[in-house]
Amino acid sequence: MEFEYGNFKVSFKYGMEYLHVTAKITFIALFFGVVIGLVVAVVRHYKIPVISQILTVFVTLYQGLPVMVALLIYNLLFSFYIADIIRILHLNVQVRDVDNIVVAYFTLSLAAITSISETFRGAFVSVEKTQYEAGHAVGLSKLQTLRRIIIPQMIPVAIPGLINNMVGTIKGTSLVMTIGVMEVMNASLIPCSRTYSFLEGYVAAALIYWTFTLVLETIARVFEKRTKCYRENITN
Amino acid sequence: MKNIFSWDRLWKVIPQLNPYIGVSFRIVLSGLVFGTLLGLAVAVLRIKKILIINQILSVYISFMRGTSMLVQLMIIYYGLPLLLKGTIGVDINSWDKLMFVKATFILNEGAFLGELFRAAIESVPAEQREAGYSINLTGPQVFFRIVLPQAVKTAIPAYGVDVIGMFHNTSIAFTLGVIDLVGRAKTIGIGTGHLIEAYVYVAFIYIIVSIILKLLFYLLDRKFTFGTEGTVH
């Protein structure tokens, strides 16, 4: 067995063709992660009765569950119930036409929501109590204080943590190869099934992931640098 | 709808899975022990900023941070035998698959813990070192008696998160065909045609162990307070 550069090039080309799938999974997960994660963090931060306790238990337990295991379970449930779902919703599609990429969206979104909500929750704590009191003192309502005073101060503090969440999400996307979704990793391996030499495929996939992560991280770091002054204002 | 889950099958599957919890622990343990040693070496080398070595290490760290462990595992599984045979002529094709998993975990942890330790060591203010020198301690005494204890304290929470993450990552070992919890769950599924009960129990184990680990590190962190939390006397 040797490392064939030619095979590597073919694998790289295949992998790149499916980069948009990996990117799509990443961005969908991050979108829901940020939006719903923020809501979860707010509910928990303001200790809204019942919902807050339920979310605390859920987030604590769910963080103990590896993404891989979650993915396998959801995929199993999906394949088990998809026929029923189609029938109940009267959808005009065939079972074999439904792509289980929705399982990938769901699993990674849920993982992103829990981890990003924790990032936001930590950032909330960094905003001083007097900021809330000052907001109320000038006659803002609770929601106005949150939206106009607290969240703008909390976001810059959350950014370094969010970057870590983002890197984690990109890495998570490669796991979906195990449920057969065609993305960078599986696509890079397509040529390998002909050559029976897999190293080239995996190296190609690794390079694509690595570059993808580095590019997104670099963009995020620029943003992080720009907001540095706000962060220092708040944490000092 | 069909009956996908049965409690009976769950009770039956538990004793079949339990013996395989140890496989995950063994992976974590070698990652922890050798990863910590490798990480310390990486941290010290990075702090010393030796030319070339520093560049090589930052590429190594960037790769480990920027790609998933699944990719790393596969590259090591297919690539390491090739590399070792090509360079020093050692044939490791007969290695147990678990060995490749462990090797991946050690290399991955070396990078992550290396960065963690470096940040923790560099977070100790220069004055702490100077104070050590001023009372005539030697360089190694200053490092081991003053800097390291303070760095360890700083590193504990992140170390805990890292160990739990490592434990979660053991769930990818099955992709190589290693029979760990997930791997065993799959073989049970093939044998009986019922997978979900095994998966549910696997999920349960991962959640419980994660919470226990979290608690342990919380207590460890509390122990290393140096008077910064709670009241002393």
Added chain:
Amino acid sequence: MIEIKNIKKSFGKNEVLKDVSLKVDKGEVVVLLGPSGSGKTTLLRCINFLEKADEGTLTIGEDTVELHKISNKDKRKLRGKTGFVFQNYGLFKNKTAIQNITEGLIVGRKIPKAEAIKKAEEVLEWVGMSDKRDYYPSKLSGGQQQRIGIARAVALDPDVILFDEPTSALDPELVGEILGVIKKVADKGITMIVVTHEMAFAQDVADKVVFMDGGVVVEEGKPSDVFYHPKEERTRQFLSRILPEEPDYYI
């Protein structure tokens, strides 16, 4: 008993010490004065090898070394004769008050543990910190931390103690009590080199005042001479800024 000759030190292109020499006799208290950036702290740090000087020699007692090519062995030998009190106290955060003091005695000096603890308890008592014996620095105020810092230096029985702006990180109301402790150290007859901006203290305690500016010694002499009859214009300017003869206004 301490003699520094022709010390030079640059940070990059910035020449912080340009050929400074200083002599301190046994039991003498020398106060280093000067605007910030004048090199006084760097000089102090070079004496304790916390900075490596580019040139110059240092003599403490019988031992003379060349500062730019000193061996680790000589470094430790000479450091063993000095104590250092830091601006930000420099207490080991992972050690209690008494452990901060015994650390140097047991590990540095190899004094038996029981003896070291006895010695440490004595100095704690002496600086009035006996009741804080087992507190970590994070539980102590700045003034209390600096008392421990001074006790740590005194416990080592050094030939000379170097004080680097020991009160400048303190709240104004705590400065007086720490200066009181430093005066107590001076009264013991210990040789001291003190970098400070506290003029009243300098006048009261110092045997000699050394005024530095721009990396050189501009003027030195008795406090009464330097403060009230400065020979140099630069000294006069500096003093007029921090020692107003007459208050500009009354409340």
